[in-house]
Amino acid sequence: MTVEIVPLPLPPTLDAPKFQWFGREVRGVDPSDIDPESEQFKEIERLLYKHSILLFRNANLSPENQYALTKAFDPTSESFGHGNNKIEKDKQNILNRTLRGIPRVPQVQLIGNGVVHDYEGFSEMQLEHPSHHTWHKTRLSPEEEAAGYTRFVRWHMDAALYEFQPPRVTTLYGRIVPNGPKQVVRYDDGTGDELELPLAATAYASGKIMFELLPRELKSVAVRGKVKYAPHPYVWVSTAKAKSTALGMETEGREVPLDKLPPWEESKIQITPMLWKNPVTGDLHFQVHPYCVAEIFINALPQGVSRDAALYPDGAHLADLKEVRDLLYKMQRPAISPQFVYPHDWRENDLIIFHNRGVLHSVTGTLHSNQVRAYHQCNLAASDGPAGPDEEDLRKWL
Numbered sequence: 001m002t003v004e005i006v007p008l009p010l011p012p013t014l015d016a017p018k019f020q021w022f023g024r025e026v027r028g029v030d031p032s033d034i035d036p037e038s039e040q041f042k043e044i045e046r047l048l049y050k051h052s053i054l055l056f057r058n059a060n061l062s063p064e065n066q067y068a069l070t071k072a073f074d075p076t077s078e079s080f081g082h083g084n085n086k087i088e089k090d091k092q093n094i095l096n097r098t099l100r101g102i103p104r105v106p107q108v109q110l111i112g113n114g115v116v117h118d119y120e121g122f123s124e125m126q127l128e129h130p131s132h133h134t135w136h137k138t139r140l141s142p143e144e145e146a147a148g149y150t151r152f153v154r155w156h157m158d159a160a161l162y163e164f165q166p167p168r169v170t171t172l173y174g175r176i177v178p179n180g181p182k183q184v185v186r187y188d189d190g191t192g193d194e195l196e197l198p199l200a201a202t203a204y205a206s207g208k209i210m211f212e213l214l215p216r217e218l219k220s221v222a223v224r225g226k227v228k229y230a231p232h233p234y235v236w237v238s239t240a241k242a243k244s245t246a247l248g249m250e251t252e253g254r255e256v257p258l259d260k261l262p263p264w265e266e267s268k269i270q271i272t273p274m275l276w277k278n279p280v281t282g283d284l285h286f287q288v289h290p291y292c293v294a295e296i297f298i299n300a301l302p303q304g305v306s307r308d309a310a311l312y313p314d315g316a317h318l319a320d321l322k323e324v325r326d327l328l329y330k331m332q333r334p335a336i337s338p339q340f341v342y343p344h345d346w347r348e349n350d351l352i353i354f355h356n357r358g359v360l361h362s363v364t365g366t367l368h369s370n371q372v373r374a375y376h377q378c379n380l381a382a383s384d385g386p387a388g389p390d391e392e393d394l395r396k397w398l
């Protein structure tokens with residue numbers, strides 16, 4: 001059975017030739033009624049890894065359906081990507097204010113803005129749209145916000161990055177979508193970059209394009225590189241401030257000291273390759289969660305490989321936080337430039353499945369408390385870790 005797909009409408013700001021492969025709308029398939037064993041689902045799974053984002057319009061699915069759909073991509077996964085009902089109990093976690101596990105299906109999170117009543121087991125729930133106000137080192141002035149400027153909030157993938165393996169996919173279902181004029185993301189990093197986008201659009205950057213944009217010498221670093229995440233990284237950064245582009249933290253020595261974190265074990269700390277291999281296309285996606293990285297390891301170039309212009313030819317272990325973040329920023333910033341960001345223009349009942357091991361994403365937009373937004377999000381701690389580059393990739397990119 002072939003599944004009907006059509007390209008997503010790409011905004012005029014996007015470098016369209018580079019994004020021809022990116023994103024598809026799936027038609028004629030009911031995402032609430034998926035048989036994980038069916039040929040139809042296998043086709044959808046292939047399409048997801050090939051195109052990074054699949055969109056279903058006018059979806060109608062319960063939290064139970066959404067959990068089942070998400071689980072189909074990793075049948076032995078069970079718990080939410082950060083563990084069930086953990087974030088709600090952890091006041092220090094930076095995600096504590098924005099995620100609410102739906103009581104019947106705690107793997108599915110209610111996110112959004114404003115107050116909802118009698119909603120999926122909540123008699124009343126105050127939702128809080130993530131904002132750069134409390135998270136970035138600098139903030140837009142009230143006048144700038146009144147003029148329609150906003151920021152990316154946090155570029156990230158959905159992953160605990162401690163104890164739980166990074167989810168393969170995230171499903172995001174827009175039940176109540178706020179209306180309002182477009183806003184303009186300001187980067188405020190001295191480049192003058194700006195991006196006009198629909199109100200509260202979810203912004204996506206491709207890890208595949210992030211890798212492709214690197215100059216040769218940084219591709220060699222990426223293919224040899226691994227990152228080590230901090231223990232309880234979302235608590236670790238809770239006292240620090242983010243960059244104005246939302247792509248990682250400023251380094252001011254404000255992280256929670258390791259001995260002041262909740263109890264942690266070395267064995268649960270995650271070390272992952274910088275590049276994650278796409279299980280269907282074989283492409284390499286630069287997948288590093290910029291906030292949570294503490295250290296970088298780079299392997300030495302093997303004998304016989306040219307060292308001309310090579311960076312870190314003898315390998316390196318970077319443990320200085322500023323050095324770590326500066327290198328990552330240099331590698332990741334090009335791919336969030338306006339022409340490489342796909343902002344999804346939500347319609348009510350859009351369901352998106354995205355390849356969480358192949359893209360980074362960010363909330364955008366500034367909402368007033370009367371602009372109600374209610375989305376259901378599900379991702380599941382994976383049954384395995386991501387695969388890195390293989391021998392052929394090394395030969396090609398060292």
Ligand SMILES: [Fe+2]
Nearest residue numbers: 156157158361
């Ligand atoms: Fe997310």
